[in-house]
């Protein structure tokens with residue numbers, strides 16, 4: 213009799229346990245997805261920096277490119293702007309002089325993996341090997357190991373974050389309102405307006421200097437810099453932007 217009466221009860225408790233897990237996990241997931249228009253809330257990742265200072269970080273992924281990157285450096289320098297280049301290790305090894313030029317111009321060089329891999333679908337050991345290899349490549353070229361990593365495709369999980377932390381790399385994403393989608397070649401005016409129309413203090417802007425023909429990005433950059441400067445913004449590296457997070461006004 214006892215066995216019979218417990219059967220439905222045990223099923224009931226399994227359902228309650230399942231609902232409890234959903235109730236605990238769901239709000240965290242919901243918060244992360246709907247944290248705001250600019251980014252999520254995971255403390256291990258950075259989408260933007262909380263500051264009221266008019267300062268923002270332009271970031272360029274997938275380079276260096278012999279056609280686009282030197283032009284981008286020249287434009288940044290002429291506007292007294294600094295930026296962060298998340299380089300692909302394999303490409304950096306092919307064009308070390310451009311990476312050296314980035315560092316000498318006061319730009320920040322970040323790690324964007326060695327082979328532009330999706331870190332989430334590889335093993336932690338493979339991720340470690342790939343990211344560490346890129347650290348070595350950049351250090352050999354510039355004399356400094358990167359302190360920032362941007363996962364290709366913005367793809368990450370807990371083990372990617374753990375591997376990055378082991379290598380003393382901060383994981384940097386981008387402000388959701390500042391995704392220019394420049395890699396789709398949407399037109400110069402679209403790239404400019406996607407940045408300028410949504411800019412907020414502390415934003416991290418996603419652009420690309422490699423991975424294809426970046427003529428539109430190169431053409432958009434002076435217009436972006438002119439507009440943002442006229443709005444009172446200073447453009448700096450992600451590491452410098454991070455120092456604003458702790459500043460009190």
Ligand SMILES: [Zn+2]
Pocket residue numbers: 273274324328364365
């Ligand atoms: Zn990329």
